[in-house]
Amino acid sequence: MGLVKAKAVATAESAEPIQQQSCQELAAALEDADATVRRHAAQQITSCLDAATMLMSRLKREENTAVREAILNSLLRLHDPSIGSGLADCLRSEDAALRNDVIEAFKQLGGEVKPILRSLLADPDPDVRIFVVNILNSERHPDVEQWLIKVIERDAHVNVCATAVDLLCEVGTEAAINPLLDLKARFVTDAYIQFASDLALKRIRES
Amino acid sequence: MMDGLIVKEGVVAKRILIVDDAATVRMYHRGILESAGYAVEEAINGIEALEKSLEAPFDLYVVDVNMPKLNGYGFLSELRRQEIPQQPAIMVSTEAAPGDETAAYRAGANGYLVKPVQPAQLLTYTRLMLGEAIR
Numbered sequence: 001m002g003l004v005k006a007k008a009v010a011t012a013e014s015a016e017p018i019q020q021q022s023c024q025e026l027a028a029a030l031e032d033a034d035a036t037v038r039r040h041a042a043q044q045i046t047s048c049l050d051a052a053t054m055l056m057s058r059l060k061r062e063e064n065t066a067v068r069e070a071i072l073n074s075l076l077r078l079h080d081p082s083i084g085s086g087l088a089d090c091l092r093s094e095d096a097a098l099r100n101d102v103i104e105a106f107k108q109l110g111g112e113v114k115p116i117l118r119s120l121l122a123d124p125d126p127d128v129r130i131f132v133v134n135i136l137n138s139e140r141h142p143d144v145e146q147w148l149i150k151v152i153e154r155d156a157h158v159n160v161c162a163t164a165v166d167l168l169c170e171v172g173t174e175a176a177i178n179p180l181l182d183l184k185a186r187f188v189t190d191a192y193i194q195f196a197s198d199l200a201l202k203r204i205r206e207s
Numbered sequence: 208m209m210d211g212l213i214v215k216e217g218v219v220a221k222r223i224l225i226v227d228d229a230a231t232v233r234m235y236h237r238g239i240l241e242s243a244g245y246a247v248e249e250a251i252n253g254i255e256a257l258e259k260s261l262e263a264p265f266d267l268y269v270v271d272v273n274m275p276k277l278n279g280y281g282f283l284s285e286l287r288r289q290e291i292p293q294q295p296a297i298m299v300s301t302e303a304a305p306g307d308e309t310a311a312y313r314a315g316a317n318g319y320l321v322k323p324v325q326p327a328q329l330l331t332y333t334r335l336m337l338g339e340a341i342r
Contacts, residue, residue, distance in 0.1 A: 169230070
């Protein structure tokens with residue numbers, strides 16, 4: 001049985017030795033060579049005090065899809081404020097499957113990661129900015145359109161703008177019309193920007 | 208329809224599957240390819256693409272990288288494991304780092320295009336992959 005957070009609010013020293021050992025065992029199991037053992041540990045470790053740190057550390061190195069899924073499910077259950085920034089680091093990973101899994105996890109995290117997403121829209125890496133716009137796809141908050149408008153007004157990278165326009169096709173209102181026209185003028189030779197912007201403008205005007 | 212192939216004016220059109228979670232991108236690629244006479248179908252992720260491919264393999268796959276459920280690498284890896292006719296695939300990505308292109312080829316791609324894709328570029332790659340004359 002793991003070390004239950006609610007029973008160990010004061011200090012780790014106040015916990016019973018057998019419970020500490022149990023969490024230590026789970027931490028060791030999370031690094032086991034056997035993927036089934038790691039997956040089981042990832043599912044059970046959530047009641048341990050530093051579960052978020054241990055899970056995040058393992059996530060960045062984990063290559064087994066089932067274990068990764070178990071880690072992300074456990075992380076989502078923790079509601080720990082450090083999770084958002086940890087997941088943001090994973091968006092920079094060379095591992096496309098990990099990035100994909102993390103994008104899906106971000107979509108499930110909801111409002112608590114909004115400040116992180118907002119700051120990531122200014123990330124120097126355009127790929128990270130594209131991932132963030134894709135994550136916004138799941139947000140149906142009124143701010144999302146304004147964020148997307150700022151992206152197409154300010155971002156210099158064509159693919160970041162293109163991803164934002166894809167989403168404006170769905171959520172854009174009259175407020176997006178002039179920014180879309182400006183975007184078309186900014187990327188006048190890009191066929192995709194022209195196509196997607198025209199589609200967004202058509203849908204906004206027809207709605 | 209004849210044996211799963213589309214027939215237009217006596218000519219069998221090559222079947223192409225576009226795999227992308229972005230509806231706008233699918234529409235864009237479809238417009239380019241259909242205007243050149245290809246028969247186009249769509250899938251919104253790797254799982255749907257795999258299901259469609261197992262029903263009737265396509266002549267060419269145009270595949271995005273980042274998609275929910277099963278991404279482009281996962282789809283191509285699974286496709287290449289199946290005992291069906293193995294036709295070429297073009298991977299289309301926003302990511303231009305050399306590692307991404309290598310990963311695409313390792314997964315089973317035959318060509319790699321970085322977005323934004325221009326119409327002439329997509330058609331040239333398509334014709335090249337299908338062994339047709341480049342116009």
